[in-house]
Amino acid sequence: MTRYAVLVEVSLRPGIADPQGATIERALPALGFNQVSGVRTGKAFRFVVDATDEETARVEVDDLCRRLLTNPVIEDSAVTLEPAP
Amino acid sequence: MTARVGVVLFPGSNCEHDVVEALDSLGADASLVWHGDPSLDSLDAVVLPGGFAHGDYLRPGAIARFSPVMAAVEEFAAAGGPVVGICNGFQVLTEAHLLPGALQKNRGLTFLCQTVEVAVTSDRSVLTRGLTIGRRLRIPINHFEGNYICDERTVAELRAEGRIVLRYLDNPNGSIDDIAGICNEAGNVVGLMPHPERATEPLLGSTDGRALLGALIAAAGGAGVAGGAGTAVTGAPETATARP
Numbered sequence: 001m002t003r004y005a006v007l008v009e010v011s012l013r014p015g016i017a018d019p020q021g022a023t024i025e026r027a028l029p030a031l032g033f034n035q036v037s038g039v040r041t042g043k044a045f046r047f048v049v050d051a052t053d054e055e056t057a058r059v060e061v062d063d064l065c066r067r068l069l070t071n072p073v074i075e076d077s078a079v080t081l082e083p084a085p
Numbered sequence: 086m087t088a089r090v091g092v093v094l095f096p097g098s099n100c101e102h103d104v105v106e107a108l109d110s111l112g113a114d115a116s117l118v119w120h121g122d123p124s125l126d127s128l129d130a131v132v133l134p135g136g137f138a139h140g141d142y143l144r145p146g147a148i149a150r151f152s153p154v155m156a157a158v159e160e161f162a163a164a165g166g167p168v169v170g171i172c173n174g175f176q177v178l179t180e181a182h183l184l185p186g187a188l189q190k191n192r193g194l195t196f197l198c199q200t201v202e203v204a205v206t207s208d209r210s211v212l213t214r215g216l217t218i219g220r221r222l223r224i225p226i227n228h229f230e231g232n233y234i235c236d237e238r239t240v241a242e243l244r245a246e247g248r249i250v251l252r253y254l255d256n257p258n259g260s261i262d263d264i265a266g267i268c269n270e271a272g273n274v275v276g277l278m279p280h281p282e283r284a285t286e287p288l289l290g291s292t293d294g295r296a297l298l299g300a301l302i303a304a305a306g307g308a309g310v311a312g313g314a315g316t317a318v319t320g321a322p323e324t325a326t327a328r329p
Contacts, residue, residue, distance in 0.1 A: 016234065017259070019194045071144055071180065073187040074234060 001050045003084040004057045008069055008077050011042035016074050045069060048084050057081055088305035091118040091128040093158070093174075095138035095149050100171065100282065104134045107282035111295060113302045120152040130167040130211075130305035131158055133174025135227065135280060145173055145188065145230050146180035155181055167211040167304045168274045172228055175266075175276030184269060184276045185243070186235030192259025196229045200290060202254040203265045203279055207247040210268035211304035212275040212297050222293035224279035226257065231278040233260040233267075243267055251277055273304075 012018050018040050025039040051057035058081055065077040092104045094117045101117055108115035118125065120138075125131060138149035149155070155177075162168045162183055170178040178184045191197060205213050205220045235243070240262055243249050251266035258278075266277030281294030 017189070017192070017232075019190055019192060023194055068143070068147065071147070071187050073179075073185075073236075074189060 001052060002054075002057075004049050004051060004054065004081050005084040006045075006047050006049055006057070006061055007080040008045040008047075008061065008065055009042060009080075010045070010065075010070050010075050010077050011040055012074055013076050049081075054081065054083075086306055088113045088129045088302045089127065090115045090130045090132060090302070090305060091125055092116070092132045092134055093118045093120055093152075093154055094134075095120040095136070095152060095177075097138045097140050098134050098136035098173070100135035100173075100280065103280075103282045104132050104171070107285040107294065107298055108132075108302065110285060111299055111302055113305070118154060120149070120154045123153045123157060125154070125157045125161055128161070128166070130169070130301060131161060132301075133158075133168070133170040133177050134282075135172030135174060138173055138177060141173070141230075144176075144180065146176035146178075149173075149177045150180040159183065162269075162274050165271065165273050167301060169212055169301055170274075170276040171280055171282070172226075172231070172278055175278055176230065178274065178276045183274050184267060185239045186233055186267070188230050188278070189232040189234050189259075190230050191228070191232050191257070197231065197257050198225070198227045199257070200225045200284075201257055201265075201279065203251045204254060205250070206252045207250045207268070209247050210250045210266075210272045210275045212266070212268070212277070212281075212301050213250045214272075214300050214304060216296055216300060220296075221254065222251075222279075222296065223284065223291040224281055224294050224297075225283045225291075226279050227283075228258070228278055231260065232258045233264045233278075235261065240264075246270065248272075250275060251279070 020041045021039040049057045070077045090113045094101045105115040205216045252263040256263045268275045281297040284291035284294030
């Protein structure tokens, strides 16, 4: 068994309105950040998974993302996975 | 026969007593069902009430979907039993894939607590059967994540099959196609953001919710799963009806 450190980033799918991101973006000029655009909000999850190999760990994490961490109707996930230190 | 209606209590539900009170006042025999119960004991209908089940952690309904009672609710729904999700209950039903789509944060990013006007746009659900299409109802909403969204294909299906049961007259939250409530193909599973239980006494400012809950009780009285009557639906598809 190898222990893998996992980072899952969940974001709203392209085309899905993100009123939080839009509100943050509108606030930025007041702070002098005039060059920032395209703000999108999301969530990040960190956890560890024990698996025989990286492929097995990835399949497990993908399943977890699909069934719990994301609502596939409105959200996508990006998984980063590496052997835990 | 008195309809026995179970109102599911999740940790974090907060409208369950209002729903029980409203249903009882309309002649039903309503009782609370704990979310940890793995079975529904001879009920004629189930309501998932409003609130913040499991704290709305992760996403509204995302954890509640895995409460032990939900397997029984899915079975009950599959057998034709009437299931209604109000507000947070609607969110639970979409997360459980008993209804399509999802509920996002309101367009204006504000928590909305106000009485709104909705129109009945389909009579083929257990919550609207027998109601006149186009009838306007004043019912309170109380939500932050009530902005209904689904893909274009799904919304076209909902329209064509008469599954959009309630529409806002003045869309408060950005919901696609002004959707306030939808039902499944069979019409026995309904989700809506407005709270009919909060519009059941003159003192509350409106009694329009009684028509919806009364229809549910009628559907439960004649269509209990135990009775095996099923809940086949009839009614013209919505293309025959005018938008409010």
